[in-house]
Amino acid sequence: MPKSLLIISRQAPWAGPGAKEALDIVLAGGAFDLPVALLFMDDGIFQLLANQNAAAIQQKNLTANLQALSMFGVDDLYACSHSLSERGILPAGLAVDDVQSLPVEDVRALIDRYDQVITL
Numbered sequence: 001m002p003k004s005l006l007i008i009s010r011q012a013p014w015a016g017p018g019a020k021e022a023l024d025i026v027l028a029g030g031a032f033d034l035p036v037a038l039l040f041m042d043d044g045i046f047q048l049l050a051n052q053n054a055a056a057i058q059q060k061n062l063t064a065n066l067q068a069l070s071m072f073g074v075d076d077l078y079a080c081s082h083s084l085s086e087r088g089i090l091p092a093g094l095a096v097d098d099v100q101s102l103p104v105e106d107v108r109a110l111i112d113r114y115d116q117v118i119t120l
Contacts, residue, residue, distance in 0.1 A: 003034070003035075004113070004114045004115045005025075005029050005115070005118070006038075007026050008117065010040075010043065012044065019120070020062060022118075023066070027065065027068075027072050027074070037076035038074065038078070039079075040079045040099070041080040041083050042080075042083050045084055047066065048079060048095055048099060051095075066096045067095070077098055078110065081103050081104065082104040
């Protein structure tokens with residue numbers, strides 16, 4: 001049985017390569033049928049916002065990659081509700097529909113469900 005993998009994405013999409021690298025790992029895991037999930041925390045929450053102008057900072061828009069995750073078999077997407085509220089973001093305003101808002105108290109239990117955890 002393949003090991004399960006949780007990626008925790010904590011970087012804003014414009015803060016460096018971490019956000020894109022997290023998505024690349026998730027997409028690769030999904031392509032190889034690895035049980036994989038993605039948790040957005042801290043400034044990683046900003047990846048989920050709609051209408052980002054990535055071209056203004058000469059970066060690639062990650063929204064299309066996020067919306068393609070289900071095509072790669074990645075259906076377990078989570079956003080830390082505390083991180084959302086700290087940044088004044090409502091779950092209804094996210095660019096990706098299938099993100100589950102997760103109370104900060106439940107993050108530890110989520111992490112414990114996976115064999116491997118990578119934080120970027």
